[in-house]
Amino acid sequence: xAEAFPDVGPIQYEGPDSKNPLAFKHYNPEEExxxxxxxxxxxYSVCYWHTFRATGTDPFGAATLQRPWDDGxxxxxxxxxxxxxxxxxxxxxxxxxxxxxxxxxxxxxASLAETNKNLDAVVARLKEKQGETGIQLLWGTANLFSHPRxxxxxxxxxxxxxxxxxxxxxxKAIEVTHxxxxxxxxxxxxxxxxxxxxxxxxxxxxxxxARFMHMAKEHAQSIGFTGQFLFEPKPKEPTKHQYDFDAAxxxxxxxxxxxxxxxxxxxxxxxxxxAGHTMMHEMEYARIHNALGSIDANTGDLLLGWDTDQxxxxxxxxxxxxxVILKQGGLAPGGVNFDAKVRRExxxxxxxxxxxxxxxxxxxxxxxxxxxxxxxxxxEDFVKNRYRTFDEGIGAKIENGAAKFxxxxxxMLDKGEAAPNESGRQEYLENVxxxxx
Ligand code: XUL
Ligand code: CO
Numbered sequence: 001x002a003e004a005f006p007d008v009g010p011i012q013y014e015g016p017d018s019k020n021p022l023a024f025k026h027y028n029p030e031e032e033x034x035x036x037x038x039x040x041x042x043x044y045s046v047c048y049w050h051t052f053r054a055t056g057t058d059p060f061g062a063a064t065l066q067r068p069w070d071d072g073x074x075x076x077x078x079x080x081x082x083x084x085x086x087x088x089x090x091x092x093x094x095x096x097x098x099x100x101x102x103x104x105x106x107x108x109x110a111s112l113a114e115t116n117k118n119l120d121a122v123v124a125r126l127k128e129k130q131g132e133t134g135i136q137l138l139w140g141t142a143n144l145f146s147h148p149r150x151x152x153x154x155x156x157x158x159x160x161x162x163x164x165x166x167x168x169x170x171x172k173a174i175e176v177t178h179x180x181x182x183x184x185x186x187x188x189x190x191x192x193x194x195x196x197x198x199x200x201x202x203x204x205x206x207x208x209x210a211r212f213m214h215m216a217k218e219h220a221q222s223i224g225f226t227g228q229f230l231f232e233p234k235p236k237e238p239t240k241h242q243y244d245f246d247a248a249x250x251x252x253x254x255x256x257x258x259x260x261x262x263x264x265x266x267x268x269x270x271x272x273x274x275a276g277h278t279m280m281h282e283m284e285y286a287r288i289h290n291a292l293g294s295i296d297a298n299t300g301d302l303l304l305g306w307d308t309d310q311x312x313x314x315x316x317x318x319x320x321x322x323x324v325i326l327k328q329g330g331l332a333p334g335g336v337n338f339d340a341k342v343r344r345e346x347x348x349x350x351x352x353x354x355x356x357x358x359x360x361x362x363x364x365x366x367x368x369x370x371x372x373x374x375x376x377x378x379x380e381d382f383v384k385n386r387y388r389t390f391d392e393g394i395g396a397k398i399e400n401g402a403a404k405f406x407x408x409x410x411x412m413l414d415k416g417e418a419a420p421n422e423s424g425r426q427e428y429l430e431n432v433x434x435x436x437x
Contacts, residue, residue, distance in 0.1 A: 004085035027364035043335030048100035056344035074107035087129040097138035140177030145190025155212035156205035178225040183333040188232040193239030210257035230266035235275040246275040264293030270300035280320040294334025318366025
């Protein structure tokens, strides 16, 4: 096939002074940050659904995006042409990973058997292209939300046949992820939630979701798939209340259902903000529970308030994200997946390059800024000092479990009043962070 992006060559690192819009100014894949190349630290991934399946439709308007390689049909030929365009794009961009839903890459057939056959045909081409280019699969997943059969949910549906269909689909999606050497498998509960409790048995739905995850785990083990399972929190949209609301709700579900260690989290920025949290909060909450597996890098628009999935360009945001990633010592086997889409007004194919280059540069800058903040120990030293009263004396006894209420009472009766508090210095610390940006 003719090139999909004939006017764009491989994107090179040209440094901060470059004015070339098709070059990296900050992402030099070979540059080391905290002993790791940016390529290995960031593990960038391009997502198939937004980048190769989005058309620019919205609730008010028709498709706008120009994708000359895509005839808009559901033919296998079109799906295969799309694979070639995708791998050309990802290679020229220089991202080491990609990820997809089963239905992004291959069309649904008239029956499950035909659908699986379609998927196998496209997976063969994906495998060939991975071999040719060295691009790897960060994660696979199943689309359990687009088809009308999933109107009441998939693992949390009221229709047992639909549960069985979803199970068959996830079984196949895990198998193709394994076939393609995928290093993670993601569960985003597209319609695993409800709009109204008048018609919903919440207990049965949650039990079914847990059963579903255990079946997925058993199947993965039976075929030797060792990739990490990831649950992706999102509070709402499409349902009013999703069971995977935020990191805390997901970890509660994981812990209560014997899935600790089996399932970690794929945390997404715009989902965090929809839940009323910052991305840094969600990541840190996951990290301290040893469950920060991977991230979907994007950003929302606080004035719009829905899941706008924009490309991340805010250096404050990427610095905060990188502070957590560096604290954890990286994300591998997870990565930084751009679950982001160009605006429908940005309809040229080249806009896909501008969008990804901007996101990759923003995270590279965030990584370097965060590493300098960490090297100087400014936040770490402050926080350590802030909690120093728990390092010895009565504080140490509280932390190691030696102190009981009675002892704390006699300690305080003797002392009469607590030691004075110290300032939290929030404004000072915000100024310090500004000095690094
Ligand atoms: C939806 C979303 C999904 C998941 C994969 O908001 O983020 O694309 O990342 O199903
Ligand atoms: Co996502």
